[in-house]
Amino acid sequence: MCLAIPALIKSIEGKEAEVEIGGIGRRASLWLTPEAKVGDYVLLHTGYAINIVDQEEAEETLRLLEEMAKLAEEEESEIH
Amino acid sequence: MKFIDEYRRSELAQGVVHRIHRNSTKSARLMEFCGGHTVTILKHGIRQLLPPTIEMLSGPGCPVCVTDNADLDKAIALAQIPGVILTTFGDMLKVPGSRSSLQKVKADGADVRIVYSTMDALQIARGNPDKRVVFLGIGFETTAPTIAASVLQAEQEGISNYYALSLHKLCPPVIKALLDSGEVRLDGLICPGHVSAIIGSRPWEFIARDYGLPCVVSGFEPLDVLQCVDMLVAQIENGRSEVEIAYRRGVRPEGNRQALEIMEQVFETCPAQWRGMGLVAHSGLRFKAEFERFDAEIAFEINPGPVVEPKGCICGDILRGVNTPQDCQLFAKVCTPESPVGPCMVSSEGSCAAYYLYGAAGE
Amino acid sequence: MSDKILLAHGSGGKLAHELVEKSFLQAFSNPLLAKLDDSATFDFSGRLAFTTDSYVVNPIFFPGGDIGKLAVCGTVNDLAMAGAVPLYLSLSFIIEEGLPQQDLMQIVSSVKEAAEEAEVQVITGDTKVVDRGTADKLFINTAGVGMVPEGVDISGSKAEPGDKVILSGTIGDHGIAVLSQREGLSFSTKLQSDCAPLNKLVADIIKVSPQIHCLRDPTRGGLATTLNELATQSKAGIKIEEEKIPVREEVYAACEMLGFDPLHVANEGKLVAIVAPEDADAVLGRMQQNIYGRDAAIIGEVRQEHPGRVVMRTKLGASRIVDMLVGDLLPRIC
Numbered sequence: 001m002c003l004a005i006p007a008l009i010k011s012i013e014g015k016e017a018e019v020e021i022g023g024i025g026r027r028a029s030l031w032l033t034p035e036a037k038v039g040d041y042v043l044l045h046t047g048y049a050i051n052i053v054d055q056e057e058a059e060e061t062l063r064l065l066e067e068m069a070k071l072a073e074e075e076e077s078e079i080h
Numbered sequence: 081m082k083f084i085d086e087y088r089r090s091e092l093a094q095g096v097v098h099r100i101h102r103n104s105t106k107s108a109r110l111m112e113f114c115g116g117h118t119v120t121i122l123k124h125g126i127r128q129l130l131p132p133t134i135e136m137l138s139g140p141g142c143p144v145c146v147t148d149n150a151d152l153d154k155a156i157a158l159a160q161i162p163g164v165i166l167t168t169f170g171d172m173l174k175v176p177g178s179r180s181s182l183q184k185v186k187a188d189g190a191d192v193r194i195v196y197s198t199m200d201a202l203q204i205a206r207g208n209p210d211k212r213v214v215f216l217g218i219g220f221e222t223t224a225p226t227i228a229a230s231v232l233q234a235e236q237e238g239i240s241n242y243y244a245l246s247l248h249k250l251c252p253p254v255i256k257a258l259l260d261s262g263e264v265r266l267d268g269l270i271c272p273g274h275v276s277a278i279i280g281s282r283p284w285e286f287i288a289r290d291y292g293l294p295c296v297v298s299g300f301e302p303l304d305v306l307q308c309v310d311m312l313v314a315q316i317e318n319g320r321s322e323v324e325i326a327y328r329r330g331v332r333p334e335g336n337r338q339a340l341e342i343m344e345q346v347f348e349t350c351p352a353q354w355r356g357m358g359l360v361a362h363s364g365l366r367f368k369a370e371f372e373r374f375d376a377e378i379a380f381e382i383n384p385g386p387v388v389e390p391k392g393c394i395c396g397d398i399l400r401g402v403n404t405p406q407d408c409q410l411f412a413k414v415c416t417p418e419s420p421v422g423p424c425m426v427s428s429e430g431s432c433a434a435y436y437l438y439g440a441a442g443e
Numbered sequence: 444m445s446d447k448i449l450l451a452h453g454s455g456g457k458l459a460h461e462l463v464e465k466s467f468l469q470a471f472s473n474p475l476l477a478k479l480d481d482s483a484t485f486d487f488s489g490r491l492a493f494t495t496d497s498y499v500v501n502p503i504f505f506p507g508g509d510i511g512k513l514a515v516c517g518t519v520n521d522l523a524m525a526g527a528v529p530l531y532l533s534l535s536f537i538i539e540e541g542l543p544q545q546d547l548m549q550i551v552s553s554v555k556e557a558a559e560e561a562e563v564q565v566i567t568g569d570t571k572v573v574d575r576g577t578a579d580k581l582f583i584n585t586a587g588v589g590m591v592p593e594g595v596d597i598s599g600s601k602a603e604p605g606d607k608v609i610l611s612g613t614i615g616d617h618g619i620a621v622l623s624q625r626e627g628l629s630f631s632t633k634l635q636s637d638c639a640p641l642n643k644l645v646a647d648i649i650k651v652s653p654q655i656h657c658l659r660d661p662t663r664g665g666l667a668t669t670l671n672e673l674a675t676q677s678k679a680g681i682k683i684e685e686e687k688i689p690v691r692e693e694v695y696a697a698c699e700m701l702g703f704d705p706l707h708v709a710n711e712g713k714l715v716a717i718v719a720p721e722d723a724d725a726v727l728g729r730m731q732q733n734i735y736g737r738d739a740a741i742i743g744e745v746r747q748e749h750p751g752r753v754v755m756r757t758k759l760g761a762s763r764i765v766d767m768l769v770g771d772l773l774p775r776i777c
Contacts, residue, residue: 002220006081050226068092
């Protein structure tokens with residue numbers, strides 16, 4: 001539920017921002033994330049930025065997943 | 081797309097799946113509360129990737145599905161008032177009420193308009209000063225703050241023809257009611273990621289503490305759900321019951337303070353009627369007295385007529401996880417996406433629609 | 444001439460004649476139309492393909508085209524999907540009173556351009572003007588005739604297990620381009636409708652292979668609906684690979700934002716070809732040489748299992764059923 005997608009803030013005007021997702025642009029409201037800055041990625045839900053994406057955590061999660069994948073490969077090759 | 085594509089990489093999925101298969105020995109009944117998770121699971125065929133020890137159950141986290149007929153009838157009645165433009169998210173258009181649906185009254189001449197955002201509804205209000213624009217406010221804690229913000233913005237700008245019908249609901253109280261009913265045996269809970277982006281992970285702590293149930297907050301990409309299942313399995317295998325966040329890029333334990341403040345400024349909790357669950361205390365939101373003039377229930381005289389529940393429809397039981405769509409006599413025979421009887425078949429994330437479209441029959 | 448279309452323009456009198464002569468005749472100048480008889484007559488021998496369609500798109504102007512271009516391309520493509528060479532079109536306008544003349548002229552100009560590209564002639568037509576509020580700006584109805592070459596027998600029921608499924612390019616462009624303009628949902632994009640006449644593409648691939656079993660253009664309802672129709676008609680199963688389906692990033696993004704499945708979004712310049720496996724690569728190669736088949740790809744195959752159903756192998760390696768679109772595509776928040 002709650003379709004929200006990561007969108008990049010390109011410019012800010014007062015409480016609204018121009019955001020971009022995969023080449024399409026929309027006006028977004030920053031009423032719920034007034035601290036967001038140009039260059040931040042925000043989670044866009046029904047036109048509102050509901051949170052700022054934590055890019056460090058995003059990378060950490062990927063790193064964890066990559067480690068799991070490597071481990072899985074090693075274990076698979078041990079079996080075969 | 082950044083922060084989406086990376087979490088769909090199949091080679092990474094294999095890594096998590098391998099881990100889950102290796103670690104899962106105990107039987108694990110996991111409920112994905114949120115309809116969005118149901119969609120991800122079915123769309124990407126995640127059930128097929130999991131070991132037989134894991135059973136996935138869908139919960140009542142679909143704001144469309146849990147909207148009661150009486151509430152929907154109010155929205156339909158509002159749409160039929162002359163001079164009213166009813167703005168709504170697309171999800172609600174086809175849901176059948178007691179006698180009609182928004183789509184049907186639209187065909188009969190009611191001014192019903194689909195919008196993506198309350199921002200669009202405000203724009204319609206600005207552009208039609210002689211009309212009264214009512215926004216149909218559905219959704220959980222992810223969406224309620226956006227309606228609250230739109231009301232504050234209307235107040236700030238002096239927009240006097242904008243109203244909202246608040247049918248918003250809160251998740252933690254209904255999960256509690258579900259667990260208290262004792263109808264469903266669960267071993268773990270997949271917590272809604274975007275609701276948690278607003279409320280944080282702390283509101284789920286009572287579930288781990290008082291019910292001994294492992295809880296993990298999950299994102300919506302297939303890798304997110306797989307990672308969440310992996311973390312739940314780890315807790316189950318080790319006999320732990322804690323609240324963890326898998327969706328760390330989107331959720332902080334304290335949530336979004338600004339959004340919570342805005343919600344608290346405009347709304348107060350009230351009892352709410354959940355389809356299939358009846359009245360649940362403190363699970364709904366209504367406008368505070370100082371925002372009464374935006375409340376469509378107060379500003380308009382609504383005469384929805386008597387409530388009629390569809391015969392044979394077991395949406396309520398399905399929402400509580402007590403039955404599956406296949407248990408329903410009407411499923412796929414009388415009740416189909418083209419002619420839905422109940423909301424579970426209309427909402428794209430309703431269990432019935434999801435089963436029908438993506439195939440519970442599987443391959 | 445007045446700057447808005449009036450009821451009188453449709454009533455067959457002087458204004459109507461003015462409209463036909465000054466605008467339509469000039470745009471579509473060809474000897475058959477110029478006769479201005481009640482019917483156009485022409486000689487014919489061989490197998491005839493005949494189709495009809497109505498166009499009611501809203502808005503009538505959208506990025507990459509308009510209702511006029513759509514009307515020509517849609518009709519031409521219907522004929523092309525039977526393997527036919529399109530020859531003649533009829534064109535009927537139902538105009539809402541008050542439509543700016545300028546808009547009508549613009550659309551007529553688009554019809555002319557599209558017809559020229561497709562090498563078809565508009566040989567007969569009709570104009571009606573209706574009261575304000577009884578038609579949404581402009582509706583267009585067409586009929587088209589074409590000639591099916593000797594030996595060509597293409598039908599939705601001819602798919603056989605083993606056949607390859609070829610898609611001529613990216614999906615979802617038209618639907619999303621049109622949606623981007625709609626009030627309440629609008630977003631900015633460089634995306635254009637893919638509206639295009641595919642008859643030459645079809646002619647090209649027919650030359651390369653006599654074993655093209657099915658051709659269909661995935662319009663309303665998207666690729667999913669078309670594949671389901673073919674599976675049902677041919678009483679066979681179809682399996683496709685998500686990885687292989689070309690989708691533009693903007694279409695993907697818009698679908699993610701609004702909650703759509705690209706497989707259900709309309710296309711107006713794409714086709715699906717079901718081809719015997721030994722000819723698939725040759726057909727693909729020829730397609731890719733045509734401007735409207737640049738991004739063509741083999742996306743799946745026909746099989747005996749699950750007749751009438753379409754199954755997709757997801758990027759993650761699991762399988763799911765792909766169903767046709769039910770009702771309208773509605774944006775969702777959940």
